[in-house]
Structure formats: C-alpha cells, structure tokens
Amino acid sequence: MNAPDFEPAEDPGPTRRPGSPLRLVLAVAMILAGLVWIGQGLGILTAGRSFMIGDPTWAVIGAVFVVVGLAMAVRKRAVS
Template sequence: MTGWFRLTLGLLAVVVGLVWTLQGLGYLRGSLMSGDDVWAIIGPIFVVIGLALLVVGLRARNRAKRQPR
C-alpha cells in the first residue's frame, strides 16, 4: 500500500468512527444504530485504527520524499 492509500483509508475510518460514535451515543438520530451502545464502543475503535493508519501513511509519504528517484 502506498502512503496516500493509507492516508485515505485512515481518514475514512476516522470519519466513519466518529459518525458511529455519535450515533451510538444518541447525538445523531434517524438510524437503527442511534442510541445503541454497541456503536458507541465500535466507533472509537475505528477512530483509533484510522489515526494509526494516518500516522503510518504520513511516515510512508515522508520516507518516499526523502528517497532519491
């Protein structure tokens, strides 16, 4: 996986995780997931995974920039 792909997946995981967390906590209504405690637990897990992917992606991009072509 290239750095930009990890960054994209990481950003997507953070956004999805935040939405799931807010739905699980009952702040976002209109879904079957609203107010369900399971999503209030799964959401932050996705946020952490997304942040880890963002860090790995940034490191890969920085490493690629330093290498001569």
C-alpha cells in the first residue's frame, strides 16, 4: 500500500485576534483612576474630604495604576 501524499499546509503567519473592548475600557478606567489618585496623593486635588489627600502612598499607587493601564492599552492595540 502506498502512503497518501500530504502537502504541507501553508503557514498562516502570525495570528491576530481582536482585542477585547473590555480590556480597553478597563485600561482607560485604570489610567483615569490612577491620575486622580496621583492628584490626591500629591495634594493637587483637594475637593471634599478624603483620607487619600496629601498621602504620598496614593500617588505611588496611582502611578502604578497608570503604568499598568497604559501597558494594557498598548498591548490591546498591538494584539488587535
């Protein structure tokens, strides 16, 4: 019996899947929240009363949120 001839499949190249709109919405929300927290932590945003105002810890947490949000937004754009 002869083995059937198989042709190699074409290489589809890098596959791209659409990014989730939820990921982009979450990224934008994280960036905005991070900016508010930076402002409160540095004492720039002082409207109302909050335990976060003037506490530099919240500026650092806000900066982390901004960086993670930007990374999510850039990754979403690169994947889609």
